[in-house]
Amino acid sequence: MKRSIIGALGLVFATSTAYAGDIGVAISHSDSFLAVMVQGMKDEAAKTKQPLQIEFAEADINKQLSQVQNFIAAKVDAIIVNVVESSASPTITKMAADAGIPLVYVNNTPSDLDKLGPKAAFIGSNEAEAGTIETKEVCRVLKEQGKDKDAGILVIQGILAQHSAELRSKAVHDVIATPECNFIKIIDEQSANWDPVKAQDLMTNWITAGYKPLAVVANNDEMALGAINSMKAAGWDMKDIVVAGIDATKDAMHYMQSGDLDVSVFQDAIGQGAGSVEAAIKLAKDEKVESPIWIPFELVNPxxxxKYASKN
Known part of the structure; x- marks a missing residue:
């Protein structure tokens, strides 16, 4: 997995591996993708015995702001934030800047990306690219199956206050507005907050309402799997529905190998986590960090x- 981060970042971090003092890490919520990203942070930090203080906000922005305040009060040497709500990033950026503490955003794009300054950075992937790759593949598969006339789909969105959900969802609309894919029609779209249980409940409600989509397009794999569980519980044959997600999580790869999931998009969780620690170390040492650093997404299908089953 180190290969992918080096491949994406070139030699940006190659000279910085020394101990940088305490680094505070604030993660938006708990899920399988973020668990892999955090493991990437831990593995990278362990290489140089770099201390990390890791906190989870469980999708509560006020809790995350308090965690950042506590890191500042503890005088950590750098802070890494996977922000709960992108709109809150200017507040976090100012808090860190006022305290003179370097700041690294990871995965969820901050709304003030273009105004971070030299003591802050962002490492992540272009979320619009993820939604575009996902939806284009759904379009291709539906055409291949001969379902290229008035194909109704359901869209399951993540936390709408996060740029990742906003951009992935917008990409769905942008792709189906193109001549190649305008046979696709959105029946309904709702948020399940990245949560597989909420996605399962949402899908159950749609089934109860009588919706019969040809595809379900989810902003992440966990929600896609929740939807699959609901459809299978209702006795639906998964061969009749195209299901798509994003992240290429380990569980999602198992579902795909079993024939239940049709599309995913690999996001380098370990690369993002490792890269955020490397960037925080460099900034804490008053070294320059290129920002933003974009790590490419990759299409995953049956x-x-x-190839991807063992990556995350």
Whole structure:
């Protein structure tokens, strides 16, 4: 997995591996993708015995702001934030800047991305790219199946206050507005807050309402799997529905190998986590960090799933 971060970042971090004091880490919520990202942070930090203080906000922005305040009060040497709500990033950026503490955003794009300044950075992936790759593949598969006339789909969104959900969802609309894919029609779209249980409940409600989509397009894999569980519980044959997610999580790869999930998009969780620690170390040492640093997404489908099954 180190290969992917080096491949994406070139030699940006190659000279910085020394101890940088305490680093506070504030993560937006708990899920399987973020668990892998945090493990990437821990593994990178362990290489140089770099201390990390890791806190989870469980999707509560006020809790996350308090965690950042506590890091500042503890005089940590750098802070890494996977922000709960992108709109809150200017507040966090100012808090860290006023305290003179370097700041690294990871994964969720801050709304003030272009105004971070030299003591802050962002490492992540272009979320619009993820939604575009996902939806174009759904379009291709539906066409291949001969379902290229008035194809109704359901869209399951993440936390709408996060740029990742906003951009992934917008990409769905942008792709189906193109001549190649305008046969696709959105029946309904609702948020399940990245949560598989909420996605399962949402899908159950849609089934109860009589919706019969040809595809379900989710902003992440966990919600896609929740929807699959609901459809299977209702006795639906998964061969009749195209289901798509994003992240290429380990569980999602198992579902794809079993024939239940049709599309995912690999997001380098370990690369993002490792890169955020490397950036925080450099900034804490008053070294320059290129920002933003974009790590590419990659399409995953049944044809290449085995390649990705062991990555996350």
């Amino acid at each position: 044809g290449n799933v085995d």
